[in-house]
Amino acid sequence: MTGLQEPGTLRGHESPHPLFKGGIIVSDQTHQAGFLHRFIQHAQEHPDALALHALDERRQISYAELHEMACRRKSVLTGLGLAPRSRVMLCLPSGVEFVANYLGAVGGDFIPILINDKLTGQEFATLARDARAAAIITTSAFAQKHAKTLTSLEDLQSLVTVDAGTPPELREGITRVGLPGADAIAQALTLPDKDTIVTVQYTYKGVGEPLPVAHRYQALTISSDGLLASMYPMGVGSVHLISLPLYAVYGLVVLMVMPLSIGATMLMTSSITRTDLVELLSKHRVTFACLVPELIRMLSAQLAERSAPLPPLMPDLMLYSGGSRLTAEAALELEQRLVRPKILQGYGMTESLPVIVQSYVGTSKPGAIGQAIPGVKVRVVDDHGDNVAPGDVGELLLSGPTITSGYIDRPAATARFFSGGWLHTGDLVRMDADGHIFFAGSRLRITKIRSQMVDLAEVERVAGEHPGVRLVRAYAERDAQGQTSLQLSVHCDGASSESLMAHLTERLSPFKLPRSISAVDQAMATA
Template sequence: MSTVHRLTLADILAEHSRSRPLITAVVDGDVRLDYPRLEERVARLAGALAAEGVGAGDRVLWLGQNSHRVLELLLAAGRLGAILCPANWRQSPDELAFVLSDLSPKVVVWERSEAVEAVRSRAAEAVGSGGARWVLSGDEYEEFLAGGPVEPDGFVDDTAPVLALYTAAFDGRPNAALLSHQALVAHSASLLHVRQIEPGFTFLNSGPLFHVGTMMFCLATLLAGGTNVFTPAFDAEEVCRLIDAERCTQAFLFGQMIDAVVAANAGGKYDLKSLGFISHSEEWDSMITVSDTPWCRSKMGGYGQTEVAGMLTFLGLAPGAAGFAGRPSPLVQVRLLDASGEEVPSGEAGEICARGKSIFSGYFNRPELNVKKFRGGWHHTGDLGRREPDGTITFIGPRLRMIKSGNENVYPAEVERVLKTHPAVADAAVIGVPDDQWGQSVKAVVVLRPDAVADAEALVGHVRGLLASYKKPKHVEFAESIPKKGFTPDYDALDERYGGGGYPGA
């Protein structure tokens, strides 16, 4: 990359401090910073981090609730070619201890809030300081920042990672997805497009910044030169107050959060009309301005994951689409691939694979996993999807494992999804059992709804009506419950109990 084509997060801030000197960049409690002031603080913070030995590729950890400091630390890390990880303060001490030793940050900025302190102290006990400099958010952070020399704007390649978000616990432990300046800028550009973000955009960071869902709008707001309003964590009354006081044009809200906001504002105490957002309920719609941007036209935005910096496909780009995940962002390609890397025909389930500007740079310190995820030059999302006849994409579910029956591939998630659409079925899991003739055959383990009646024949017929015949279960067993690992079936336990085996590649 030549300098003349570079665009890092630090570059964006440098431009805004010139192009938008009068615009408020961040609001956080009593803190209110315009773009020039934010840039000044970020330059000093970068200097302070550099003085602690933070350089290209090094990690900085934020351990706290939402704060403008997350954005400051991200921009300062970016100025040095370093990486910020906002840690999940809701996780267990054991999980945080894993993150601390996995990421080995050079600087940890932490918050002494009740929510954070319990997990922090026990995690720190477990791993020790690990040589990291721990800086307490608040006065100590201000002193740390103020003591920093102004870090000159050095050369950072915009393909360098700058943000690490833990996700994707494939094997029981999470992995830190690394997102580059380029990926974050490209994804933000796609949100500017689909959400039709305009001058004056003011985003309330009311969801956790350690998840991509909130972070992606925080960064799109930054790219647009808008205003980011921070609140430590979701609180319905405080969300109302901030929308009213700061004239927020969008917030991170969905489902039950919206219901809670409606309840908190039942008397109409707060004016939420500045919010241009999705339709939800009659009451909600009367409080806000229902927006007609492609992003807001549907309640479900599309398909995404941390590894693609947020959204890979947008429903807003495919009005009237057959596939409920919509169409890809303009800055990516999507392919539905089989296990051998070949594209599956339209209508068939395949792994959702992607290539393009907003794709992550791999997981931190997982070279073998990264080779696997990027095989053939495509990022393998680990999720299943399908192209509909109109070219739009349906997200089926996590891939997990594949059954090989005859010469055909059968993905349990797809069969399970169809089984669950039967009115009598409360839950279902699908495994492959060894079959002398076909290698494997499909077996369904089904939990019926209380008082519901359905026999195996009815369920097999239901699947056969909606999927290719070879995908229908050959065997059905009824059970009281499906063993789970988190939200997904525990296939190892299912295989053991119901005779699964013979999987391809196994």
């Protein structure tokens, strides 16, 4: 077994990089408009501007410090001898290390694969075996929890842990390394070209398995810029509240790529559900917040119970809802309690990136999910693929520079959802004559629970692995408040609801678990 390497002794970096000047790595490549280019430029021009304010970690990181951290994270990966374009999996919470390691991986000419760090053993094993990563960056606790799976991964060459915990013993041939110390050599970030793949993420389409999606450098920048065009001007000094996980496409683009592209501060906390939200927005002078509908409702409820006067908020505070659809009633309720003009929302998919958004600087309509950003084409079609009349319901099709070309190594799913240059989203919408789009539902066997994607076929498959289950049907129910819950109908042969729930809990993340399990006869389970 290769031993744990000591910080600061990575091979191949015996002397400081010649472009390391005053705490900033200065690239000698031609400046382009991509988000990493802009981040480096902000680090050069505004070195003391606050990039990350991690409340839970009690850390404040300037742009210069974050840039240097990213350069040192690149050194870790290149020091492991990984080939260019190797796949590097990030299984990290949404904090300082996620941001620094993502930037270091992109700037190291590696392909970051972004994974939820709260997966069950079975979920992680499925994704890890499919991803075939050469290196995995994670916490020591995650590595200990999933040591058996890590040892079984044939392509895994290196494990990088980001904390002081003890990593697990793994099979011969897997190098274990900690993060660099203050004396480690920094390497200049390599600036990607527009077609370089800079993220791989997984999505679900109701086919019972996760589907990997790759996106290119230019696509993330186009999506971020398109969203910014619908917002009040922001830049250095703006504060963005980070309330969505960064491994998901909406969090990556809206809450990391976008603020770092404009020199803004990422205000990070994982305890937002235990926070007085309006006090948080006021205290930290937040200018932009993207909240899942559950947090929108939580904020509205907090305000309804509040006896003290509202604290001062930034005059141009923008509140967006993301992750899943917000009802017009919930938006109006918060607008009235906050005395704010608009609570807006947008739309995107892992395959498309965020591409539809309501506008603060233009026209927005109540209940709409917005209009397409510049460069993205939209069609609404019937079952025959013909455009429907304005106002009629049909399937949403998307095309443009932010849309991926298909799923990695999934030809059948690619053929099903991509055709003639268009992504067939499976979502049902209506579009008015002005291009405002209104969500109407989905024709796919997927749903959102707590703003996270649930594949009903996956839940059924896992439930069907229980020896006492003969037939199973998963379905979603939506209550009067707009909250969705998962229900399970099963035809069993001696299996109790308790044993089935225990079976599911061991294998599925909490948001995929049914609220209730009902025993039915065979006819109802197949209805």
